[in-house]
Structures are given as structure tokens and as C-alpha cells.
Amino acid sequence: MTSITLHGAVEEIGGNKILIEDGDTKLFFDFGLSFGKYGDFFSHYLQPRRHSILSDYMDLGLLPNLSGLYRQDYEKRFRESSPEPNYDGVILSHPHLDHAGFLSYVRSDIPAYCSPGCKAILQVFEESSYGFHEYTRLKESFKIRESKRDSTKIVKDRSSVIPREVNIFKPNFKIDDITIHPFPVDHSVPGSNSFVIETSEGSIVYTGDIRFHGLKGNFSQFFVEKAAAFDPDILISEGTNIQDTKSYGELDLQQDLFSVLENVRGLVIVNFPVRDTDRMRSFIEGAKHTDRSLVINMRQAYTLKTLAENGVTHVPRLDEVKIFVPRKGWGVINDMNYPIEIQMQDYHSWENQFIEQNNSVTADEISSSPEKYIFRCDFFELKYLFDIKPPQESIYIRSITEPVDEEMELDQIKVDNWLKHFGLYPYIQLHCSGHASGYEIQEMVKQLNPKKVIPVHTEKPAEFSSFHGDVILKGLGEKYTLS
Ligand SMILES: [Zn+2]
Ligand SMILES: [Zn+2]
Known part of the structure; x- marks a missing residue:
């Protein structure tokens, strides 16, 4: 059985956390921060509580309440942590924080997969930015040890770093029975990719964030041509600018x-x-x-x-x-x-x-x-x-x-x-958007000719129904089963 569950990016721009399950294989495509929901509660001067961040974020609907997914040092603060991971990987479309930012909370034994550009940018975040950026190196929290200077004293231990496996995409790589074909596409950050995902119940195309009017529009066009050849069953498409007709490139x-x-x-x-x-x-x-x-x-x-x-x-x-x-x-x-x-x-x-x-x-x-x-x-x-x-x-x-x-x-x-x-x-x-216009999305859908469309990363998902006859609108955390 194959299913798709959106744990973010439903009627909002960003926060993509798309769970694709095929038999026992469970993969997240993106694991991002929802800036909209975050901004509803937090600001520069009202920051989340680090010690209870997972439970607080779950309470506010910023993170899904799933077990065997989150890093154990934080999860153990509020509940028993699963000894084994329940997920097989997180595949990142690109390094914008609304797609990759919450990877920092994913347990270290769940590997990530991304492009070299995405990995490089995450590394820069980790090494040079303020905030919680632990993508490739997780600094273990809530540990204590004997003081090196005075063994009678106990101090907080901040020295332990657990590496995460961050794998670079190969042209068509397999995770268990799922085959993933990443394609570099045009967007407003280096290392952006769209995907064709072959499952046991059919092929799924996921755009990530995409545009056609940037300097690499030909990359996006190439992706659409190649993806169309898979005769997609499902298209999971971004729709940030779905209501815009013109595109200024x-x-x-x-x-x-x-x-x-x-x-x-x-x-x-x-x-x-x-x-x-x-x-x-x-x-x-x-x-x-x-x-x-x-x-x-x-x-x-x-x-x-x-x-x-x-x-x-x-x-x-x-x-x-x-x-x-x-x-x-x-x-x-x-x-x-x-x-x-x-x-x-x-x-x-x-x-x-x-x-x-x-x-x-x-x-x-x-x-x-x-x-x-x-x-x-x-x-x-x-x-x-x-x-x-x-x-x-x-x-x-x-x-x-x-x-x-x-x-x-x-x-x-x-x-x-x-x-x-x-x-x-x-x-x-003087600005042009990092996202395809409504017209460009419509053209892409026409060329891909998917059987069904799942809109994400848009405040107006219902707009997709104006140009496709089978649009699936599921709520946050609602499972859609392919058959
Ligand atoms: Zn985005
Ligand atoms: Zn983006």
C-alpha cells in the first residue's frame, strides 16, 4: 500500500513535510518550518523554549506528533523515546528553511538526502548563522559530566556531537522499494530539485519549489519533459503564485x-x-x-x-x-x-x-x-x-x-x-519571484498530465481545480492512499 500524508504546507506557503509510505518504507520529502504558523506565536523577542521545543511545537501544530522521528535528547524530555527510528530518510528539495529547517529536530540515525548545493548551504547555516541549525552535526543536549578541572564537580556537557549521514543524490537512487529521480530545477536558491518518485502503486511527481522565469528556467523545462515520460499518477505541486497570471523574469x-x-x-x-x-x-x-x-x-x-x-x-x-x-x-x-x-x-x-x-x-x-x-x-x-x-x-x-x-x-x-x-x-x-506564476503552473500541469494533483505550498489550493479535474484536498495529517 502506498500513501501520501501532508504534515505541513496545507493552505499555507512553506512548512513542507510530505510523508510518502510504501509498504514498510517511510520517507519524508522536506521537513520544513512553517513561517506563517511560527510567526503567529513567536517573534524576535518571544523565542521558543529550547528545553521543551518538541512538545511546544507539537502543541502549536508546528511539528507532527509522531514517534521514532525526533532526536532522542529532546524527545526524552517529555516522553519515552523509541529505541529504533521509524522512518527511513528525509529527502530535501532545497535548503530554504521552510523545507529543510526542521531537519535539526530529526533523530541522527535517520539519514538525509540532498543535492551538493543544498548540503553546502546547510553547512553554511550550521557554521555561520544564529539560531538552531544542526543538520549534519547534532550537539547532544541535557548531558552532564564531571568537571575536567575538579572531579568533585558536575558540569553541563556540551561537547558531544553526533553526526548525521547526509547523502548526496545519485541520478536514480533507491531507498528500499522506492526509486527517486532528482532533477535540478530553477528556484531562488542553489541546489533546488524536483522529483519523480516511483512507488509500488504508481509514480509521484513532487515539484518542491519551482519556477521557469529565472536564469535556469531550462532546467525546470527539462525536468517537466523527463517527468512527463513517467506518466505520473500523482503530482504534488507548489502553488505559491497560483493566482498570478503574468511572470516577470x-x-x-x-x-x-x-x-x-x-x-x-x-x-x-x-x-x-x-x-x-x-x-x-x-x-x-x-x-x-x-x-x-x-x-x-x-x-x-x-x-x-x-x-x-x-x-x-x-x-x-x-x-x-x-x-x-x-x-x-x-x-x-x-x-x-x-x-x-x-x-x-x-x-x-x-x-x-x-x-x-x-x-x-x-x-x-x-x-x-x-x-x-x-x-x-x-x-x-x-x-x-x-x-x-x-x-x-x-x-x-x-x-x-x-x-x-x-x-x-x-x-x-x-x-x-x-x-x-x-x-x-x-x-x-526591482524583484522577481522565486516561484512559478499560475500560468506557468498550469502549463506544467498540462505537460505532465498527471491523473491527480495534490496542491501544497499555497494559500489557495482550490484554484488548481480551475484547470485540473481531479484535485485532492486533504487536511493536515490526513492520509491519502493510492490505489
Ligand atoms: Zn518554500
Ligand atoms: Zn524555496
């Missing part, structure tokens, strides 16, 4: 960007999503077109470096950009009154490698030749404008999505205040 954005940049004499400041390497490519091209250089932050530099080390292609190289070294901590970088060791202590160890690079730049360098740069500056980096001092005739390009909730709206008010303070208001909005 990355190349349209590049054209608009070029004409904006041609008329700027001061500094160009831009905010685009930190891990969107296609958008980074667009701004690199814009910079080349106008004799400027794109300046990215150290986390982005670390991401490009890690992607390259993992053999990921179709992403910018580190030598195509400049790396911004901001004043942090004591703010003594390049201050000769302080020894170099003290200067370096203002930075995380992973940042040190970028400080002395020949393509690193400081605020002073940008400030003295603003016409040479496009400076990427996100919400948290607005404070560096004090050092950069954008001159008159500088502009700010907002290259991220419109605010979708109250918290984003409040943040945007703060951004506007900063822009007004530095004479950068009004800003220019």
Missing part, C-alpha cells in the same frame, strides 16, 4: 536594472536575498555593465566559497565580487593603535579568512569612490551606512519581496526611516 529584471544603473552617479545600494545567487548574478552583470563592482557581505562570500568547494556550478565565483569588511565589535579594524590579533577578535573565526583578501573592501574605500560600487546592504547592515556615507545622487534598490506580514511591514518602516535619513528615499523596487 530574472532577465526582465536585468534589463530594467541596466537602465536604472546607467543614470546613477553616486553609490548604488541594494538589498537582495542573501542566498539568491541568481539575483547576485543579475547585480554582477549590472555592475559589469556600468564599470562598477558588486560588494557582498562575508556570509555571502562564505556561501560562494562553500558552494565552490562542493563542486556547485552555475553560481558566481568569489573573484567576480568584492567582499565587504565592516567595522564590528570594538570597531578597530585597520586601526594601527591595536595589534592585529585584537583587530581580528572583532570577527567570528569563519570571517577571518575574508579580511585580508585582495578583493575585500572597507567602508572607507567605498566612501572614497562610491561610483565604483554596488553595495549590497540588508536590514541588519543599514548601520554600516554611517561609515559609508552615501553621497548625493546615490540610490537604494529594493530587490526582495513585498512585506507579507506585520513584522515585515514594521521592519520596512524602519528601513524607510534609514533611507530617508541618508537621502536614499524613495527607493526603486
